[in-house]
Amino acid sequence: MYTYIVLGDIQIVEVRRQFLFSFKVGFAVLHSCLSFYTITRQHDSVFACLNAKGFIALTHSFDATYRGIDNYCTFLFQNLLNQKLIRRIFLCLLCCFVSIFLVELFVWIYSEDRIYSGHSSVVRGSGHHLAVIIPYRDRKNELHLLLPHLHRFLVRQKVGHSFFVVNQVDEFRFNRGALLNAGFIESSEIEKDNRIILSSHYPDGDKHFFRSSDYVALHDVDLLPLDPNIRYTWPGREGPYHPIPAPFHPRYYWYAKYFGGVLIITREQFARVNGMSNSFWGWGAEDDEFRGRVIRARYVISSPKSLPMGMNAFRSIHNAKLHARDSSTYYDPRVRRLISAAHGGLSSTNYTVVSRDILRAEDIVFAMINVRLKCNMPLDLCRSNITADHQAR
Helix, strand or coil, rough: CCCCCCCCECCCCCCCHHHHHHHHHHHHHHHHHHHHHHHHHHHHHHHHHHHHHHHHHHHCCCCCCHHHHHHHHHHHHHHCCCHHHCCCCCCCCHHHHHHHHHHHHHHHHCCCEEEEEECCCCCCCCCEEEEEEECCCCHHHHHHHHHHHHHHHHHHHHEEEEEEEEEEEEEEEECCCHHHHHHHHHCCEECCCCCCCCCCCCCCCCCCCCCCCCEEEEEEEEEECCCCCCCCCCCCCCHHHHCCCCHHHCCCCCCCCCCCCCCEEEEEHHHHHCCCCCCCCCCCHHHHHHHHHHHHHHCCCCCCCCCCCCCEEEEEEECCCCCCCCCCCCCHHHHHHHHHHCCCHHHHEEEEEEEEEEEEECCCEEEEEEECCCCCCCCHHHHHHCCCCCCCC
C-alpha cells in the first residue's frame, strides 16, 4: 500500500533522543579536535602539557633528560603536527562526523518500517489502518492523557491509526452505543470513491488527511493500555478482539461476561451486526447487548488468555468522585428487556453533527466531532435528573 507523509506535521518517534545522542558524540569529537588544534598551535602549551616524569613513565623506552624531551617535542611539533596537517585532520574528522550524522538521521526518518505523523501512524507495507473511536463528554483531562499515551503505544506496535472523538453535546443522558455508531459513520466518510479525501468540513487553515481505515477500536476515554502484550493489530476475519476481558480489568474483574472498555473489530464485522443499539441511555448494558449481536452472527470473540501484568495491564483513570456514572436506568425493566433482543443499530442511528474540528493534545492531532443525538425511547429514559458533567463516562 502506498505510503504518504503529511507535510508540516511529521513527528519522528525517538529521533529527538537519537539526535541528542549524535549531537553529544559529535560535540565531543569536535571539542577534542579544537582542543588538540589549540594546544598544538601554542608551542609553549605543548611543552607545558608534557611532564617529564610522566612521559618517561609511560614510554619506558625513552630514556632522556628533560632537554631531550624538549627537543623531541619540538621535532614532533615542527615535522608531524604542522598547521597544514592539523587543519586536514580537523576537516577530515568534521566531514566524517557530519556525514555519519546525516546518514543516521535519514535512516531514522525514511526507515522501511516507520513513518509517523502527528495524528496517525503510517506503516510501510501494512495493509491495515485503525480508526480509534472514543465516545466522549466533558472528560478533557482524561482525553489529554489517553491520546498521547495511546499514540505512543500504537507506534511501538507499528499500528497505523487515526483518532476520532465523538462528543455528545445535547441534554440527554450519555449514550455510548449511539456515539460509537456515529463515530463509525463519520470515520467512514473519510473515503469516497476509493480516494483518500480532505473533508470539506475541516478548516482550510489546518489541512490534515485522515487515512481510510478498515478496522476500528471502540475505546473508552478512561482506560490506558500498559502491558506491551496487548495488541491493537488487525483482529482477523473470524471475529473481534477484546483486549481487556474481565480477569484483566482493574474495575470489572468480577463480571465474567464483560465486553466493554476496548474492542477491536473490523468494519465489515461491525456493519454486519448492524453496529450497537442506540437505545441504552445512561451507564451500562449496551456492551452486553452488543456481545449478543456478535455471538448471534457466529463470530468468534478472541481475547488474551494471560498477560504478564495481570490486572495492571490497563490503568483506569476514571474518577468516580468527579464523574459519577448515571446508572439510574440500568435496572429499569424496559432497558433490561432490550439486552436479549436487538433493537435498532447502525442503520437507525439518528444524530446531527454540530461541528467537526481538528484539535491537538500534545501535538497529537484528532478529529473532534460534536453531535446531538435524537431520543428514540420514552423521554424519561433519555433525560437525566443529574447534570451533564456528572453523567459523563
